[in-house]
Amino acid sequence: MMKTIFNNQIMQLVSPLILVGCILFSTAAPVNAQKKERTRLKAYYEKLPNNNKKISIILTQGKGKSISGVQNSEVIVSTVAADSTLELATLITDSQGETALYVEPDYSFPKNEEGYVVINVNYNGNDSLRASKRKIEFLDLNLEVSLNIIDSVKYVEVEAFELDNEGNKLPIEEIDVNMGVKRLYNTLFLEEAETDEEGIASMEFPDNIPGDSSGMITVVVKLDEHDDYGTITKTADIDWGTAVDYSIASNDRSLFGDSAPLWMIISVAVILFGAWFNFLLAVYKVYQIKKLAND
């Protein structure tokens, strides 16, 4: 009797628990099985020297030291126009998870009420990776570079402005711009200045910068990763550098030239000749053994 009551009471308590457990287990199992890794999108706006606009995108997965790019994945770039979203392009990431959208200068992005261009970047995820998105906003700033010589002193003048709806210039003050010259691998930055109330920053250009054989250099002016304006680069070519003759005499015998130094050729020849002469002498002696046997 006691056994029956005990069993019944136990069963009444345990049965719902088992049921709830089964339900939880049955729902939890697929969730665990489909656990997806988190992805992260980064996007940057940049205006190139030719006035093309570039939206650089990086899609990554993992965290900490194990971050790696997500390759061959579709990323959708769109812009917000009034209340609707306008899809601009669908891009595929490369082996490092990077891709970029280039926009021609004559295309003008729709702007919101505050004058900002809004770009949305979306990644929809897949079986193993979660979806992610990124929004960037920027204002369309223009930089104009003029190169002047005043009293034998060279100046690089930069004008920063936005255009209103009628195309009038609106000067932008308190913008930090860098000035430098293009070198073989990177830009050598020389000076930094802030635009005044007229949107103009003026920087003196030094006299001792090496140029090509005719003194030509490429002056670079850059606004770097500004919160509102992104990165803007402008370049201008001018003969303000000192002329440098880069030609190398082609007949020089040197370690890194076309012809080896004579001492090296002679040394190698002597060593090789000495070794091979002795080797052939040894072979000849063994050949004589065979000859003696035949005789």
Next chain:
Amino acid sequence: MSSNPLANQLLDENKSFMEKPSFRWKVSVVALIAIFCLGLYALFLQITEGHLITGMRDHVVWGVYIVNFVFILGLSYAGALIAGIFHLGRVKWAIPMQRILKLITVFSLIIGPFYILLCLGRPDRIFDLFLYPRIQSPIIWDVIAIVTDLIFCIVYMYFTYIKDFALLRDNSERLNMSNWRKKFYRIFALGYKNTPKQEKLLNQALDILAAIIIPTTIIAYSLLAWLFGMNLKVGWHSSIFAPFFVLSAVYSGVALVILIMWIYRKSGKLENTFTDSHFTHLGFALMVLSLFYGYFYFSDYITDWYNMQKTYGSLWEKYLDLSQYGIAFYSSIFLITFLPAIVIGIPWFRSVKSIVFTSGAVLVGLWVARYLMIVPVLETPYLPIQDVRPDWVNYSATWIEWSLSLAGIALFILFFIFISKLAPIIPVSEMKEEQEEVKLDLSLKTDQA
């Protein structure tokens, strides 16, 4: 020659090479061929899928392959160098191991260069090295040195076989040899009949080759060292590299000879040929070399340490940090510099088995030392590696590289197994002459008495 009872006796004592392969022999061969085939499969995958399936990347462009290349070439040059010195020095006690030394040289020289080819992203361009060589390039020096040395060493090895081939040819009927053996020995003995004139010519040829092989191997391995030393890299750009390489080569060569002698002694019942004194002699050589190695290593380090630059410091941090290369570094130092001094230097530890064990440990230590010489250096360039994935900065060998490494070892052992079936592993004719001389000396003493 066949009428000489001493020669017949020695040949009879060492005719195990003619015996029918045992079951154990066949199993060993099949297992080694299987390992070699795994390596071929890995090679196929590497060729079809590219270097992406190896651990090598943009920064660490050299890995286990180049470690094997340097290590195996060291063994080869060591074999030639030691054999040449023993030959010219007329070192009598070393005669039984002469053939092993020459075989190590040739087999290593055949296998080693393949590893450098495995490092090439575009192996189809290998012929450009010969079509458009630049004599200023250390790579060209190395190519010339390896090719020259390979030809010299193969011919040298063959010349040392001539007397034995002649002996075998003359005993072919008595030993009931198969037809192919008779034909083979007849052709390759070159009609050698041990006449005084023939013997003089052969000895002259061997002396000449031994004399040119010694400088050739020293130059060849120095060239390989300069291949590293000419690079303006921390850990490589050192004037001590060439002698250090030669010393390491001799060290590894002595260790390998001890190991191979012990294997033949155990499997071929050659206790009377490879005696305890052989192991003791080479054991002491091992100990002395370990002390020299320690001296070179310390000298190289202390010179740099006094003017340690930032990048050099970060390389040494990697060596000393237990979470990076610390364990490998300390282990290799212990195995290379301290273990031989302890085991061979203290009489209580010294025995044939302990010497053989130490030789194996030294070989492992020297391989690890080569790894530490190459991989951490490539992971530590002067310009910091930025904005790349961690697995591109830090090298880790894949199963492809390990399979091809094992395939090389398997091929090396297979070469030894097959060549051991061709002729005795000890130069019987040379030993016969040695015993004849001893007998002559004894008889003279008897006459005088």
